[in-house]
Amino acid sequence: MxxxxxxxxxxxxxxxxxxYDAGGLSVLREIATEFGNVVVVAPDEARSGMSNAITVKLPLFVKQLSHKKGLFVFKTNGTPVDCVKLALNTLLPRKPDLVLSGINHGSNSSSSVHYSGTLGAAREGVLxxxxxxxxxxxDYDPNADFSATRPYVRQxxxxxxQHGLPEDTFLNVNMPKGKQLKGIKICRQAKGKWGEEFLEREDPRKQKYYWxxxxxxxxxxxATDTDEYALAQGFVSVVPCHLDITNHSAIEHLKAHFIPTKSKLENE
Known part of the structure; x- marks a missing residue:
């Protein structure tokens, strides 16, 4: 323990x-130790795009990498969500006060929130x-410069x-690349999508594969109230994300126009 x-x-x-060896994690770990005792549990290799994936068909292994005053570091062969689950159920001495995920190398704004392993881990915390x-x-560069982001991460x-967050809410924070950031904007998630393309290749055995x-x-x-706009203008975007993905405004519409009532079904 x-x-x-x-x-x-x-x-x-x-x-x-x-x-576990990513530059962004090192920066976040360092800043986190200014505020409290820190336990790092990170994947043993890059596992981007995992969203809320969990490992159920393979055993999970955990290895302690280091320990010094106020800081323990572990790596595991699991996904980001596995990391949170393992920490909460097997490693931590008590429930943590805060879960931090990142700093990711690359954007997680707009629709990327649905695919991101970074945000999957944050979502698991709120769950x-x-x-x-x-x-x-x-910035996708493994050697990205995080110096300009530090004051905003601390803030x-x-x-x-100090103040907590509304119930069932986590923050999706994205920061522009560069030395001069203009400040923080609280905003909404932009509507966006990835225009996907699968590049077709052939392996030495003449079997097709896709990338x-x-x-x-x-x-x-x-739109000027979105994360994409804020980032384009040089601001740090902060989007409050909610666990409840119900479209509440559609409930009455569906009740009235789409889903048959019990009496209608019985009459048929």
Missing amino acids: IEFEENHRPLILVTNDDG NQINAIGFSLL IIHHVL LTGTFQNLEPQ
């Missing part, structure tokens, strides 16, 4: 989907009634630790 010398400090769980934040930088972590690629399409480029 993990034990900390200063148990009065907040307990923070840190994970990601780029792997367990723990405040959670997913951080991403719009957002501090706010959530997924594509480009992102912003479906409302004129």
Whole structure:
């Protein structure tokens, strides 16, 4: 069982989907230790695009990589959500005060929220009634420069630790690439989609295989209240995401026009 010398400090769980040795994770881990005791549980290799995937057909292994005052680091062969589940159920001495995921190398704005392993881990935190934040930088370079993002990561972590978040809500934070960021904008998720393309190849045995690629399409480029607009203008975008994906406005419509009542079914 993990034990900390200063148990009065907040307990923070840190994970990601780029792997335990990713630069963004190192930065987030370092900042998190300023606020509390930190346990890092991260995948042993990059597992991007995993969303909320869990491992059910293979055993999971956990290896402790390091331990120093206020910080434990582990890696596992699981997905980002596996990392959170393992931490909550087998590693942590108590329920953490905050789950942090990232800092992802690459954008998770707009519709990418549905595919992202970074945000899958944050969502898993909220599913367990723990405040959670997913951080991403719009730079896929393994050696990306995170220096300009540090003050904003600190500010957002501090706010959530002090004030919490609304029920069933996690934050999707995306940060532009560059040295000069203009500030933070609280905004909504842009409507967008990935224009996907499968590149066809042939292996040495003459068997066809396919490699997924594509480009992102912003479906409302004129909107000025979205994460895509904020990022294009040089702002850090903060989107509050909710667990409940019910379209509440459609319930009455479906009741009235689509789903037959019991009496109608009986008459047929």
